[in-house]
Amino acid sequence: MQDICRDARKRLNETARHQAEQFDSVILHNHVAEGVPEDSDLRRLVDLAERSYALAADTDDDEIDTAAFSAGADLNDAATERVNDVVTELVAELDDDAIAAARDERDRFLEDDEDDGREEPTRSEPADFGGGESTGVQDL
Numbered sequence: 001m002q003d004i005c006r007d008a009r010k011r012l013n014e015t016a017r018h019q020a021e022q023f024d025s026v027i028l029h030n031h032v033a034e035g036v037p038e039d040s041d042l043r044r045l046v047d048l049a050e051r052s053y054a055l056a057a058d059t060d061d062d063e064i065d066t067a068a069f070s071a072g073a074d075l076n077d078a079a080t081e082r083v084n085d086v087v088t089e090l091v092a093e094l095d096d097d098a099i100a101a102a103r104d105e106r107d108r109f110l111e112d113d114e115d116d117g118r119e120e121p122t123r124s125e126p127a128d129f130g131g132g133e134s135t136g137v138q139d140l
Helices: 006-022 026-038 040-058 062-093 096-114
Strands: 124-128 134-139
Touching: 006 026, 026 040, 026 062, 026 096, 040 062, 040 096, 062 124
Parallel strands: none
Antiparallel strands: 124 134
């Protein structure tokens, strides 16, 4: 995964959170929240937009300011279109098989949670066979 500037990373995380919040389903919410920042085209667009805005803010030259800000705005528009495409792709990825697999995993987890395979603890004391000799621990 390519390195992006701090502002781009922050914006991607905010975008992912915002896009994920439109889904009540946990599986959709999480899939979108994790998938949006991973799209390489979106990462590049957001990074270039943020760097363009930074250039516009850091220059004293009006022509460079105008050109950089305009480029940032165009890249921002392209990023907005790309995020919509990414969310659509991510939602489409979750087919019935993925949802069924999530249900199966949930059911297995809940079954395992009810019967964790551990024996109940028992109270025990050393066994005494007379004469004060002990052979170890004996269940009562």
